[in-house]
Amino acid sequence: MAKFDQTRFFQVKPAIYYGMNALDTLGTLDLTHVCIVTDAGMVKFGILKKITDVLDKYGITYDVFDDVQPDPTTDIVQKGLVNLMLKKPQALIALGGGSSIDSAKAIIYYGNAIRKMFSGSDVYQKPYFIALPTTAGTGSEVTEYAVITDPVRNTKIPLTDPQMLPDAAILDPRLIESVPAGATAATGMDVLTHAVEAYSSTNNNPFARCYAAKAAELVFKSLYDAYEDAHDLNAKASMQIASCMAGIAFNSSGLGITHSLAHAIGSQWHLPHGLANAIVLPYVVLFNGQDPYTSSVYGRLLSAMGILNISGNAPQMLMRSIEMLNREMNIPKSLQAAGIDEADYMENRGAIIGKAMNDVCTKTNPISPSIEQMLMVLDNVYYGTKNIEPEME
Ligand SMILES: NC(=O)c1ccc[n+]([C@@H]2O[C@H](COP(=O)([O-])OP(=O)(O)OC[C@H]3O[C@@H](n4cnc5c(N)ncnc54)[C@H](O)[C@@H]3O)[C@@H](O)[C@H]2O)c1
Ligand SMILES: [Zn+2]
Structure with a gap:
């Protein structure tokens, strides 16, 4: 608000x-x-x-x-x-x-x-x-x-x-122009994560939302083209503007727990920042979207981006649009699919949660998560499951 x-x-x-x-x-x-x-x-x-x-x-x-x-x-x-x-x-x-x-x-x-x-x-x-x-x-x-x-x-x-x-x-x-396709995909999804998190952060404001919505729209219009053809300089220029706009947005409004988890996951397993965000974002949208106000905020973001919400369920629609873009660019759908061993995951799960709970980005997430909730989101991210809290369904 x-x-x-x-x-x-x-x-x-x-x-x-x-x-x-x-x-x-x-x-x-x-x-x-x-x-x-x-x-x-x-x-x-x-x-x-x-x-x-x-x-x-x-x-x-x-x-x-x-x-x-x-x-x-x-x-x-x-x-x-x-x-x-x-x-x-x-x-x-x-x-x-x-x-x-x-x-x-x-x-x-x-x-x-x-x-x-x-x-x-x-x-x-x-x-x-x-x-x-x-x-x-x-x-x-x-x-x-x-x-x-x-x-x-x-x-x-x-x-x-x-x-x-x-x-x-x-x-x-x-x-x-010379950025490899995989890095174009990952860094482009970092832009989208900045836009979605800035738009829905507790510290959002009309200026930040304006930049965030335009950035998200440009990502859906241009990222796949920039990924598919490294020499498509129009798509690349469009992504540079999107990246810059999303930066202006989150500089003023802050981010959310996609970044909190991605920071901890990235430093634990040396996953590129954008790739970690790309994998985590759909699960956080599902989690945050349980909150009715955030669900309506996602609905406004979808319409600002020109995406038709055919399901009538904004968090599901936003999550599916992100998953589709990830899939088209061969981004794994979970940490397990990205090759992180289950024993290694179980060994470091607690430490990741500790870091994510203390990350500065958690403060501006639309839902202030409990440790149990953060753990549930992280398990979803690892296994590719879509569990949500029963009482919030
Ligand atoms: N300051 C902020 O607001 C902010 C926001 C998000 C992320 N970050 C930080 O930024 C870092 C990630 O940055 P990044 O995703 O831009 O990647 P990066 O700067 O780490 O670069 C990744 C690799 O891509 C190569 N590369 C970069 N440009 C290239 C080009 N044009 N052609 C070929 N190769 C190229 C680099 O040499 C490097 O090997 C992380 O440390 C992350 O925590 C900062
Ligand atoms: Zn980022």
Whole structure:
């Protein structure tokens, strides 16, 4: 329910440049010396070269830190921070998927903390921060969040700070052309999860819902095409916009327990973030949809997306639409089907529930779940079953 009984805040930031050749915008941003935070894949796929060609063309000098790994750890951030402090660039470019963008954000975050500690001043002097996403998934280019992994406790650490919000985001479809089909599917389902969870979160608001609904509509229109034909740049551009819009939505409204479970599952079994979300989302929609208000919210989302609710049961319809998209893109329907051994599952089930219950995203889920309810959802996700609580049927 929209809450107008108190002052609330919504802003759209950063400046977003999008569409073919958006990359050339780099030449117009008054850059002199930049540090690029990226991963080895960007070098391998020739994406880094696309950026350095533009920088060379405009006489902008650069250093490259390409040590980022998927699901970046605190060690990587530490290394990147030393690099930033030595090079002192005027601007920082994050080039890559959520892992590179989140690493750059964490470098800024800890760099600021250290500067404050030594200078005693609250005045912040971060480099101009530009995000160039190379996946259409996390929306990290427009959020003030970063997710970093603590390798010792095998846990994802969420960081939140408005200072981590980029100053500019550049969405050029050529940057996501080389994403393999499986990763296009997984990252695209991350977008849909952001949209569905932002739309139905307890912290939703009319601005976030508007962006979330449009993002979900674009996913259903374009994701399969982007998956099937990597060179369909219209579909890819559309997914970049969807990803960005879903990021704007959840930056303001928060997420839900699909993300809480996906964070814990992802760090336990090293499943890509988008894939974990894709597998979990249908079961969470079924669970949350037991609540009559959330069921009506899902109904509104379906009509905003232009999906005809033929069954009259919005949670079932939304769940089936998500399952169909997953199936078309060969996403497994359960953790068991994804190859996770049952004994391994049983051994780690309790720890996963503990992490998911404490995840920040659980706070904004439309139903505040009990441990037993979270366990029931997780068992459904593992076995591919559709159990729901008898009293809520
Ligand atoms: N900050 C946020 O708001 C937010 C939101 C959701 C997820 N996340 C985090 O983002 C991370 C996941 O990011 P992701 O899904 O974008 O994947 P990723 O950044 O981890 O990249 C996955 C792999 O894809 C490769 N890749 C990326 N772009 C490519 C391209 N154009 N061509 C070929 N290969 C390419 C990378 O080199 C890497 O090996 C997780 O750590 C997750 O927790 C952050
Ligand atoms: Zn996500």
